Amino acid sequence: MRIPFIAGNWKMFKNRAEAEAFALEFKDLYQGTDIRAAICAPFTDLDTLVKLFEGTGIGVGAQNVHFEEEGAFTGEVSVRMLEDIGVDYCIVGHSERRQYFAETNETVNLKLKKLLASSIRPIMCCGESLEQRDSGVLFDFVKTQLEEGLAGISADDVKRVVIAYEPIWAIGTGRTATPEQAEEMCAFIRKTLIEMYDEETADEIIIQYGGSVKPANASEIMNQDEIDGALVGGASLKAADFMQIIDF
Ligand code: 13P
Numbered sequence: 001m002r003i004p005f006i007a008g009n010w011k012m013f014k015n016r017a018e019a020e021a022f023a024l025e026f027k028d029l030y031q032g033t034d035i036r037a038a039i040c041a042p043f044t045d046l047d048t049l050v051k052l053f054e055g056t057g058i059g060v061g062a063q064n065v066h067f068e069e070e071g072a073f074t075g076e077v078s079v080r081m082l083e084d085i086g087v088d089y090c091i092v093g094h095s096e097r098r099q100y101f102a103e104t105n106e107t108v109n110l111k112l113k114k115l116l117a118s119s120i121r122p123i124m125c126c127g128e129s130l131e132q133r134d135s136g137v138l139f140d141f142v143k144t145q146l147e148e149g150l151a152g153i154s155a156d157d158v159k160r161v162v163i164a165y166e167p168i169w170a171i172g173t174g175r176t177a178t179p180e181q182a183e184e185m186c187a188f189i190r191k192t193l194i195e196m197y198d199e200e201t202a203d204e205i206i207i208q209y210g211g212s213v214k215p216a217n218a219s220e221i222m223n224q225d226e227i228d229g230a231l232v233g234g235a236s237l238k239a240a241d242f243m244q245i246i247d248f
Contacts, residue, residue, distance in 0.1 A: 004222065005036040005162060005206050005229035006246050007061060007123060008236025009091060012042060023052035026239040030058055035246050036229075039236065040091050040123070043077055050086040055201025061089030061123065064097060067110035079118045090115055091231075093149060094125045095168045105148035112149065116157045123148055123231065124163040125210070126189070130169035139165035139188055146192050155201040162206045163189055164231040172233060176221075181226040182209040190226055215244035222248040 014022065019041060030037060038059030041049055049060045066076035082090060090114070093108035108124065117121040126145040128138040142165070165185050170177050174181060177185075186207045193202035209221055210231030221227055236242045 002204065002206055002228045003034075003036050005038075005208065006232065006242075007038045007040055007059075007089065007162075007164075007229070008051050008232050008242055009040045009063065009094070009209065009210070010042065010045070010236060011063070011096070011233060014041065014045060014238055016045060016048050019048050020052065022237075022239050023049055026092040026242065027053060027056045027058060029243040030056060030246070031237055033057075033246060037242075037246050038089050040089060046082070046087055047085050047102050059128040060086070060103065061091060062087050062120075063091045064101075065092070065111055065115065065120075067107065067114045069114075079114045079120060083120055084095040087120055089121050089123055089162070091123045091125065091164075093145075095127060095166060095171060099168075105145055108145075108149040109153075112153060112161065116153065116160060121160050121162060123164050123208070125164045125166050125231070126187075127166040127168055127211075128162075133167065133169065133233050138185070142185065142189065143192050146189065147196065155197045156198060158193070159201060159204045162208060162229070163193075164208040164210050165189060165211065166210035166231060172212070174212050176212040176214075176217050177209070179220045179224055182221055183226055185225065186226040213245060215241055 038061050040061035040063050062082050065079050092111045097103040112122050126142050128141045130139050132141050167177050190202050206228045208229040208231045209227050213230045213232045213234040
């Protein structure tokens, strides 16, 4: 039985005061909910959110991490640093990081392995561009992202990985995948996980859809069999909107 999991991805939005205001409003709205929720915030907001969400059941996630233990890597943050302040999740391989910051399936794989050796659960993003969809290579492309991203990761460990299917053409564009398109790819992802691991393992893995999820379309997306949650960008910035999505 997979428990629905809705995560917000704030991207590069909200300073500390704004994060604090959100957290105070959101934790009241969230009280008594049995859907799992988390906010993935900029590094500078993480400590604030961890403290304000303590005891609420709301998780806190980072949006990136480095795969080395420590060292001369100017500008980077390690898994241990995130673990130390009480972070629960970390997004890996978001398409914006692949596009602007040279994230590859290989670095995704190294980051996943480092996170899986910690208490932090990775949220691994995958998804095709519009060009790839239109030319029909979407399934091959996502399969390669999964095979290379998860290479060498055991069945036990992969159960802790949340997979987020985010078609690039649906991110921040207002153009949501139809529930059928999202379901088709999420079912394909689960089938690929069965091939890579086994049915029991694949059955436990949470697969989220991301890309222009908002209160108006959350329920039709969340009601698909193979979609267990959502990774929400823009609509996670307002506590009331995010809560409406969680209440799908
Ligand atoms: P939007 O919900 O703003 O389209 O962003 C989706 C996303 O990239 C979440 O990681």
